[in-house]
Amino acid sequence: MNKLKVLFHINDPERWPRVLLNITNFINDAGPANVAVEVVANGGAVLALTGERADQKLQGEMERLAGQGIVFSACRNALRMHSLDEGKLPPYITVVPAGITEIAQKQAGGFAYIKP
Amino acid sequence: MNKLKVLFHINDPERWPRVLLNITNFINDAGPANVAVEVVANGGAVLALTGERADQKLQGEMERLAGQGIVFSACRNALRMHSLDEGKLPPYITVVPAGITEIAQKQAGGFAYIKP
């Protein structure tokens, strides 16, 4: 069976709990070996990732999901706009030059798009 | 002509009127015979479907659209999280094990994704 490929887009920091719950339920339903999941965070969603508004509880969840193969990507434009230092991001977060380009490329490569 | 296939995703109960209006306008424009439409409700959007916050007016609209072939799917995880009894859902609503899996599979099958 081909893996179910899903890209989650988040641009609002309040949506993180919902995104992470959606991913957890998805993995539990489809099986971690049967899915490929990437989360692209741009806009204000990057505020939860580092700096003053970093959320430790959410980051614990992200780290757990990253350990199951979920990819977390943060938009460099958004990090700069919010004056966040990408060198201080947790190690399981990858920086992409532009979140929109990443989302477009992944959809072109067969990923479904979901905006929780 | 191939049917235009569209999946509508709703996870916020306040968005139901907008979703149902979008579908009605879409059917009127493209013609009911030329479209395949599924609505996947997860998160708090399931609150409008049954229980205390069930909305009779919206449900009348849904029933009318279901009669035109529109498929309404509710996420079992979301129903459980909100303590809703899936046995009491209106007959035109189908329960899917996980809304995200359903959305991913439909997109893999050629459905466009729209989040009103």
Added chain:
Amino acid sequence: MNKLKVLFHINDPERWPRVLLNITNFINDAGPANVAVEVVANGGAVLALTGERADQKLQGEMERLAGQGIVFSACRNALRMHSLDEGKLPPYITVVPAGITEIAQKQAGGFAYIKP
């Protein structure tokens, strides 16, 4: 290289600044010659395009982006619902009969969907 094709969907007038910033960053990253971008506005998002709530600053941005090849489409159903005269729209905005049909057709034609 094939162009990266992206459809942006907006149905909330407050999201215009975010949509236009996303497009600007995307063009800067991928290069204007390498992208095809269409914005489909339905729902309340059309309020920013003409009439009392038209936003001159946003429209200056839209005109600049239209000059770089970005397509702006407004849903006729939404214009009528908000009693807006489509004859008074700026010249760089195209009216489509139904926004949802346009979004579905573009995705069927290989456009990625993004809802900022």
